[in-house]
Amino acid sequence: NIVILDCGSQFTQLIARRVRELKVHSEILPWDVSLGEIESRRPRGVIISGGPMSVTDEDAPALPEGLFSLEVPVLGVCYGMQLVTSMMGGRVTSGKAREYGRTEISVSGESLLFEGVPSSFEVWMSHGDHIDALAPGFRLVAETSKGVPAAMENPEKGIWGLQFHPEVVHTRFGTEILSNFLFKVCSCSPDWDLGNWIDIMVEEIRQKTGDDRVICGLSGGVDSSVAAVLTARAIGDRLDCIFVNNGLLRLGEAEEVLEQYKQLSLKVHYVDASKTFLSALAGVTDPERKRKIIGETFIRVFEKEAARFEDAAWLLQGTLYPDVIESGHKGKNASVIKSHHNVGGLPEDMKLKVLEPLRDLFKDEVRSTGRLLGVPEAIVSRQPFPGPGLAVRCLGEIDETRLDTLRRADAIFREEIVSWEGYPSIWQAFAVLLPVKTVGVMGDSRTYSEVAVLRAVESHDGMTADWVRVPYDILDRTARRICNEVKGVNRVALDVTSKPPSTIEWE
Numbered sequence: 310n311i312v313i314l315d316c317g318s319q320f321t322q323l324i325a326r327r328v329r330e331l332k333v334h335s336e337i338l339p340w341d342v343s344l345g346e347i348e349s350r351r352p353r354g355v356i357i358s359g360g361p362m363s364v365t366d367e368d369a370p371a372l373p374e375g376l377f378s379l380e381v382p383v384l385g386v387c388y389g390m391q392l393v394t395s396m397m398g399g400r401v402t403s404g405k406a407r408e409y410g411r412t413e414i415s416v417s418g419e420s421l422l423f424e425g426v427p428s429s430f431e432v433w434m435s436h437g438d439h440i441d442a443l444a445p446g447f448r449l450v451a452e453t454s455k456g457v458p459a460a461m462e463n464p465e466k467g468i469w470g471l472q473f474h475p476e477v478v479h480t481r482f483g484t485e486i487l488s489n490f491l492f493k494v495c496s497c498s499p500d501w502d503l504g505n506w507i508d509i510m511v512e513e514i515r516q517k518t519g520d521d522r523v524i525c526g527l528s529g530g531v532d533s534s535v536a537a538v539l540t541a542r543a544i545g546d547r548l549d550c551i552f553v554n555n556g557l558l559r560l561g562e563a564e565e566v567l568e569q570y571k572q573l574s575l576k577v578h579y580v581d582a583s584k585t586f587l588s589a590l591a592g593v594t595d596p597e598r599k600r601k602i603i604g605e606t607f608i609r610v611f612e613k614e615a616a617r618f619e620d621a622a623w624l625l626q627g628t629l630y631p632d633v634i635e636s637g638h639k640g641k642n643a644s645v646i647k648s649h650h651n652v653g654g655l656p657e658d659m660k661l662k663v664l665e666p667l668r669d670l671f672k673d674e675v676r677s678t679g680r681l682l683g684v685p686e687a688i689v690s691r692q693p694f695p696g697p698g699l700a701v702r703c704l705g706e707i708d709e710t711r712l713d714t715l716r717r718a719d720a721i722f723r724e725e726i727v728s729w730e731g732y733p734s735i736w737q738a739f740a741v742l743l744p745v746k747t748v749g750v751m752g753d754s755r756t757y758s759e760v761a762v763l764r765a766v767e768s769h770d771g772m773t774a775d776w777v778r779v780p781y782d783i784l785d786r787t788a789r790r791i792c793n794e795v796k797g798v799n800r801v802a803l804d805v806t807s808k809p810p811s812t813i814e815w816e
């Protein structure tokens with residue numbers, strides 16, 4: 310196990326994923342965690358992440374007292390390296406030698422960390438501060454062309470430092486360097502294996518639930534589906550799944566999802582609550598109100614259904630590791646851009662214990678777990694679909710007619726784009742319906758109908774995104790078909806903004 314102390318870098322989760330890709334389990338803890346917490350993980354090594362602050366700032370992250378007394382190797386990355394330096398008596402300075410993006414470094418000394426990598430190569434830097442003087446006992450291992458220390462070590466004390474980010478893909482040999490740290494410095498064994506994890510988790514679910522019954526809400530998405538299949542493997546038909554159709558799904562989606570679940574032999578109770586949701590949403594145009602209403606209605610509907618399983622003791626949820634980390638760091642990210650209501654947003658006062666078997670996994674690990682469990686590719690590689698569904702893509706007032714128009718336009722776009730070779734790299738592709746009428750002409754008649762917008766984005770995590778350069782012929786076919794086949798739309802537009810400044814969804 311490797312413990313990663315998070316000092317606030319946007320790359321912390323990436324470090325954890327890279328370590329796991331090398332088949333070593335990793336866990337992120339906040340920088341101000343107690344030494345006892347770290348010790349309880351019995352780590353083979355500790356990585357201190359980067360962070361946005363200066364070591365001299367008043368509230369700057371510091372190291373847990375006594376960290377070095379644990380006698381496990383420590384690797385400081387970027388801010389982590391500066392922090393170690395300043396705590397051990399070296400000097401960190403602001404300004405002057407700022408380096409962002411690609412930088413060439415040259416390796417001057419022998420180091421276990423740099424074994425098997427060339428003596429000069431390109432790395433990814435992102436620092437305003439830099440190290441002016443190494444702490445006593447440290448040796449310079451590599452520097453940038455500006456003469457800034459890029460790597461240092463004190464093997465006697467078990468401390469290593471990198472000014473650049475080995476976890477980002479733009480750093481050549483980043484994987485080799487991390488791998489040297491894990492296997493040569495920390496003597497980890499590459500035994501973090503999802504197949505193994507499944508066996509252990511199945512046993513844990515059995516032990517935890519005993520003879521109890523479990524219920525869960527299925528959304529058709531990857532997380533709840535994988536959580537359900539994993540749990541069903543452990544407890545069979547003591548798991549009851551509830552799939553709520555909120556009337557805001559895409560064309561044919563409810564039927565498709567039900568069919569897929571049938572093939573997985575899950576016990577699914579289907580609830581068509583479309584009317585309840587649509588009447589609650591009638592006349593509402595504000596996006597946040599829409600989300601709130603959908604979240605609350607979901608809770609009401611789910612509670613009512615769940616009450617039918619009165620002997621259920623557990624509620625299964627598809628919480629993932631990033632959700633756990635985020636909620637553990639609550640309050641640091643003050644501005645709410647959009648409130649997200651997922652199937653996860655269930656009432657706190659339900660007298661059920663919560664079962665979260667995926668809470669240690671990243672999304673890509675959940676996908677791999679799903680594949681190992683035989684979950685169909687259609688579910689495992691499904692594009693994210695927001696909890697409030699088409700409500701946030703049907704701008705303005707929502708009714709059955711407008712939803713139907715949007716559904717058909719959206720289905721045509723997805724049908725056309727799926728055959729493109731670039732499709733697998735798309736994060737989301739969908740249509741949006743605007744409550745704006747424009748004039749058109751069809752045959753000899755004037756039309757006055759609404760506008761459909763096509764949106765396709767690439768993204769790694771939904772936090773930032775770029776619009777996809779979909780080939781003109783696909784856009785052309787899509788636009789013609791929508792205007793010909795979908796009543797209520799006479800104009801198709803393309804969204805060419807990235808995130809930021811726009812968001813992926815229009816509401």
Ligand code: XMP
Binds near residue numbers: 649650772
């Ligand atoms: P935005 O629009 O904020 O979206 O750039 C980022 C990612 O989150 C999804 N999204 C949601 N997911 N409930 C969800 O479960 C929501 O209310 C919601 N709003 C946006 C969006 O589809 C994208 O993948």
